[in-house]
Amino acid sequence: MLPKRxxxxxxxxxxxxxFKHFFDDREIFRDLADHYxxxxxxxxFKTVGERNKxxxxxxxxxxxxxxxxxxxxxVVKLPRHSRYAPVLxxxxxxxxxxxxxxxxxxxxxxxxxxxxxxxxxxxVDVKF
Numbered sequence: 001m002l003p004k005r006x007x008x009x010x011x012x013x014x015x016x017x018x019f020k021h022f023f024d025d026r027e028i029f030r031d032l033a034d035h036y037x038x039x040x041x042x043x044x045f046k047t048v049g050e051r052n053k054x055x056x057x058x059x060x061x062x063x064x065x066x067x068x069x070x071x072x073x074x075v076v077k078l079p080r081h082s083r084y085a086p087v088l089x090x091x092x093x094x095x096x097x098x099x100x101x102x103x104x105x106x107x108x109x110x111x112x113x114x115x116x117x118x119x120x121x122x123x124v125d126v127k128f
Contacts, residue, residue: 005064009107010055011092012069013128016046019065020092020106028061042092074111075126076119077102087114093128104128 010019020042023029029036032054035043045051058065068074077100078084084101088094090110091103102122105111115121 005062007064007066007107008058009066009068009074010045010051011071011074011104011128012067013093013104016044017051017067018042018044018092018128020090025061028057031057040093071104071126071128072123073108073121074105075102075122076105076111076114077122078114078117078119082118086117087119090114095126095128102126 008019008021010017023032032043035045035050035054037044043054045054055065076087078087080096080099080101082101084103087101087103087105090106090113092106093104095102103114103119104126105114111121
């Protein structure tokens with residue numbers, strides 16, 4: 001039986017393609033380190049060429065990568081005054097407005113967890 005492949009969701013944003021994943025294997029992280037934004041804890045690929053190179057590397061290392069351009073279903077919001085750290089840790093991007101913290105979550109499980117923590121799914125199209 002083949003080992004179960006891990007899934008990563010890579011999102012299309014205004015600045016390119018982004019994803020968040022913790023790699024158990026340091027070598028994979030090293031191979032992608034040039035694209036790691038340590039301030040935002042995510043990987044960023046500005047061009048399609050960079051993205052495709054990363055896709056090939058991840059696939060060879062046993063990952064299935066889903067490319068997502070329509071962010072609906074992955075975006076949640078919490079009132080601005082609420083505690084948001086538990087939701088932030090599983091998000092790929094965040095926007096703040098006067099009323100809300102709006103998060104792009106890394107995968108469906110993170111969306112479900114955010115909802116359990118009180119976040120609501122954003123029904124409109126949000127650009128990150």
